[in-house]
Amino acid sequence: MDSLEQVKDYQQRLKASDEDSSRNILNLLKEVPMSFDVLKETKIAKTIKRIEKKYPSLKFFVRALIDKWRSIVKAKKKNEERPLHLEDSRNKVVQILTEALGDKDLAGKIEEEIHKCEKNTYASKARSLKFNLTKNFELKNSVLNGDITPEALVKMNPREMVSEERKEEIRKIEKDLTESRRSDWHLVNNAPxxxxxxxxxxxxxxxxxxxxxxxxxxxxxxxxxxxxxxxxxxxx
Structure with missing residues (x-):
């Protein structure tokens, strides 16, 4: 499931969620590699602002996401005002991947795969890889050891790149959401x-x-x- 599909799925869940479920979904949204195009198409920022209005206690979670996404919008506008040369942009990606891996040659191979396979989401994919390689020590080691090739790494979705511990946390949150929806269904369909x-x-x-x-x-x-x-x- 790509970022756009994930955001649309969480957005739909938010429309019928209670306070606890909304908090869990907001936490899940933090893990989605967001791009300007996804923000623009889904208007997810407006959705979570309505959640903040409905559940004031979630203001901190909503504001944290809004601030994070606002930086993406600012970066987009800045790039439109002062376009970067393609080669400079690609060199920058190699640089940030080198910082994450400590191996410039390997970083260059990964950047080539991003440029070849992810032309429409080049920047967001690069940010996602940098984030996950920095946060997930097991993933980083697998890439450095050759267990995961640059081609395979680039084709991995965000869920596949998180640590096993985080995967378990996400599975638990989603299980709680599913059980919550079943509880709501039972309440509504058995209401007097x-x-x-x-x-x-x-x-x-x-x-x-x-x-x-x-x-x-x-x-x-x-x-x-x-x-x-x-x-x-x-x-x-």
């Missing part, structure tokens, strides 16, 4: 036609009620009410 309480926010009577003992045993139970229609909840 009309509850005992009317929603204070949207006025719907499709509400679900649960009572729990949150205080001392000799005091009344706390009643929790959740609206299936708009997801608003309250207690008394």
């Amino acid at each position: 036609k009309g509850g005992m309480f009317k929603c204070k926010k949207c006025g719907s009577d499709k509400t679900m009620m649960q009572q729990m003992q949150t205080r001392s045993a000799d005091e009344p139970m706390t009643t929790f009410v959740k609206c299936v229609n708009c997801d608003f909840s309250w207690k008394f």
Whole structure:
């Protein structure tokens, strides 16, 4: 799955996610190698701003992503105002890959593969490789030892390049999201036609009620009410 498909998938999930799921998706978005074209086509920045408005507690996560993506937009505008010569640009990529690997000859071979296979996403692919080679020691060693060839490295997607530890974290997050969606499906499809309480926010009577003992045993139970229609909840 390329960056565009990943962003569209997470964007669709955000539309129906609760606060915890939204936080997990925002964390996943940090791992996606973003480009100006993907930002422009998906308008993902507007989507996560709506999430910030819906869940103010996620402001830190949203702002971190916005700041990161803003730098991509600024770099794009700067390049349009002052175009770099192709050869200078390619030399720069060799330089940053050399910094990541410590092997200029190998860096040059990888750059050739990027230029040959990834013409439309040359810059974003170079940034992605630099990031993952720096962060993932196992990947770097596999490349230096020849276990992963320059051609194979360039064809790897972002998920394949992260460390095993990070892969496990991502699998756990996605598992939690899947279970959360199943829980939401069960809640909506098994919701009563009309509850005992009317929603204070949207006025719907499709509400679900649960009572729990949150205080001392000799005091009344706390009643929790959740609206299936708009997801608003309250207690008394």
